[in-house]
Amino acid sequence: MVLAAQIVAGIAAALHVMFFVFESVLWTKPSIFPRFGVASQEQADTTKAMAYNQGFYNLFLAIGTVIGIALLGGAGGPDLVIAGKAMMLLTTGSxxxxxxxxxxxxxxxxxxxxxxxxxxAAGFVLTLFA
Structure with a gap:
C-alpha cells in the first residue's frame, strides 16, 4: 500500500510541476493560456502575475509531496515515516x-x-491507509 501511495502521489506531484511550468514559465504563450480559459494575449498579459504566483503554489505542493514520498520510504526511521505520511496527506489533500x-x-x-x-485524492486515500 505504501508503494502504491508513493506512485500515485508522485503522479499528482508531476502534474503539479507541469502546472507550475504552464503557469509560471509559459503563461503568455498562445498555445498555453487558452487551456486555462484565457481568451486573448491581452488577458494573458494582465493575469501573468497571478498565474506566476499560482504556479509557485503548485510547485511547492509538488515539492512537499516528493519530500513526503521520500520520508514515507522509511530510510530515516519511524518518526520520519510518520512525518512523511503527514506531509503527503497535507499536500495531496490540498x-x-x-x-x-x-x-x-x-x-x-x-x-x-x-x-x-x-x-x-487517490494518493490521499492510499496514504491514509498506508
Whole structure:
C-alpha cells in the first residue's frame, strides 16, 4: 500500500510541476493560456502575475509531496515515516481540494478539475491507509 501511495502521489506531484511550468514559465504563450480559459494575449498579459504566483503554489505542493514520498520510504526511521505520511496527506489533500474548488468555478472546468483531483485524492486515500 505504501508503494502504491508513493506512485500515485508522485503522479499528482508531476502534474503539479507541469502546472507550475504552464503557469509560471509559459503563461503568455498562445498555445498555453487558452487551456486555462484565457481568451486573448491581452488577458494573458494582465493575469501573468497571478498565474506566476499560482504556479509557485503548485510547485511547492509538488515539492512537499516528493519530500513526503521520500520520508514515507522509511530510510530515516519511524518518526520520519510518520512525518512523511503527514506531509503527503497535507499536500495531496490540498491538491484534491483545489480540484474541487476549480470545479466550483464552472462546469467547463470539469476535465481540468478531474485531472487535478483524481490522482491527488487517490494518493490521499492510499496514504491514509498506508
Amino acid at each position: 491538491m484534491a481540494l483545489a480540484g474541487i474548488v476549480l470545479l466550483t468555478t464552472g462546469r467547463h472546468y470539469l476535465r481540468a478539475a478531474a485531472i487535478q483531483f483524481i490522482p491527488a
